[in-house]
Amino acid sequence: AQTVTQSQPEMSVQEAETVTLSCTYDTSENNYYLFWYKQPPSRQMILVIRQEAYKQQNATENRFSVNFQKAAKSFSLKISDSQLGDTAMYFCAFMLRSGNTPLVFGKGTRLSVIA
Amino acid sequence: EPEVTQTPSHQVTQMGQEVILRCVPISNHLYFYWYRQILGQKVEFLVSFYNNEISEKSEIFDDQFSVERPDGSNFTLKIRSTKLEDSAMYFCASSERREYTGELFFGEGSRLTVL
Numbered sequence: 001a002q003t004v005t006q007s008q009p010e011m012s013v014q015e016a017e018t019v020t021l022s023c024t025y026d027t028s029e030n031n032y033y034l035f036w037y038k039q040p041p042s043r044q045m046i047l048v049i050r051q052e053a054y055k056q057q058n059a060t061e062n063r064f065s066v067n068f069q070k071a072a073k074s075f076s077l078k079i080s081d082s083q084l085g086d087t088a089m090y091f092c093a094f095m096l097r098s099g100n101t102p103l104v105f106g107k108g109t110r111l112s113v114i115a
Numbered sequence: 116e117p118e119v120t121q122t123p124s125h126q127v128t129q130m131g132q133e134v135i136l137r138c139v140p141i142s143n144h145l146y147f148y149w150y151r152q153i154l155g156q157k158v159e160f161l162v163s164f165y166n167n168e169i170s171e172k173s174e175i176f177d178d179q180f181s182v183e184r185p186d187g188s189n190f191t192l193k194i195r196s197t198k199l200e201d202s203a204m205y206f207c208a209s210s211e212r213r214e215y216t217g218e219l220f221f222g223e224g225s226r227l228t229v230l
Contacts, residue, residue, distance in 0.1 A: 004157075026148070037221075044119065045221040091158060102148070102160035103173060103219060 004025045004094050006106035010036055011080045020067075021077045021109045023092030031097040034068065034075045040088040041110075046092070051075065053097070082113045117141045121207050121222035131196050136225045138190045138207030146208040147190045149182065151175070158206065161217060164190065170184055196230045 001024045008094050013019035025034070032053045039045040051059045051068050063083075067076045079086055092106040120139045123213050128134050138156040149161040162172040164182055170173075181193045204226050205223055 018160070035218075047218050050202070050218065054124045102163060103150075103158075104160070105150075105158035107157045109223075 001030075002032075002094050002096070002104045004092050004104050004106040006068055006092050006109050007108070008109045008111070009111045011049070012112040012114055013079075014038040015082055015084060017082055018080045019082055019111065021079075021090050021092075021111065023075045025075065025092070025094050026074050027073070027094065027096075028069060033095045033097060034066075035093040035095070035103070036064070036066070036075075036077045036107075037093060038086075038088045039091065040085075045091065049077065050091055079111075084113050084115060085112060087113045119207055119209055119220050119222035121205075121225050123225055124131050124223065126228070128197055128227070130199060130229055132195055134193045134194045134201075134227060136194075136207075137225070138192070138222055139188055140190055140207065140209030141220055142188070144209035144211055144220070146170075146210045147182075147184070148210075149192045150206045150208065151203040152206070152224075153200075153203045163194070165187075170219040174211075194227075199225075199229050202227060202229045 005024045007022055034051045036048040037045045037046045049059050049064050051066055059070050059101045063080045065078045089108045089110050091108045094104045147164040150158050152158045160173050160200045162176045162182055165168045179195050179215045183191050204224045207222045211218045
């Protein structure tokens with residue numbers, strides 16, 4: 001069974017600063033996806049960034065980038081130039097590439113961006 | 116931009132009562148999901164649904180739970196006889212099948228409180 005662990009329940013960062021959210025996972029499989037989802041207060045979860053495990057290059061989406069360390073089973077999210085709108089719950093998630101397998105989520109990290 | 120909508124946003128019910136949570140997935144999506152999050156815990160997979168039948172379900176999804184797509188647009192989750200431990204936020208999600216990318220589109224959630 002796959003597990004996802006987010007060890008930081010809450011974090012805060014000053015506006016315009018950089019913050020890194022940690023995520024580790026456990027699997028015996030080799031082909032999978034990793035995701036970061038963002039859930040702003042009272043809003044739906046939206047996909048922030050996705051990484052395919054077979055790709056060595058770290059995914060980047062504007063101010064969001066990941067540090068994917070496959071051997072260490074680590075998948076951290078870096079948010080650069082933090083903005084007030086980045087305040088949200090961030091969930092790390094895992095999905096096997098084969099078949100219609102469900103997303104496995106971590107517990108989430110509540111990020112507060114402070115003006 | 117199309118989005119997944121859920122109703123009600125919050126429902127309070129007495130233990131033993133039946134509850135139906137409703138979802139309208141994105142119209143061209145073919146896969147539908149229910150997840151739940153008990154306060155302070157992980158987002159957990161309940162069930163996936165494709166081609167008018169359950170494609171996968173978790174251990175949580177016991178005989179008290181059922182899903183239905185009654186009219187081609189709504190996707191419902193029914194809990195026949197609610198228990199205190201069913202209190203949680205329930206998230207509906209949908210995804211395209213054409214290219215399996217793992218991206219799910221979530222609704223804002225329905226908060227269920229069982230007294």
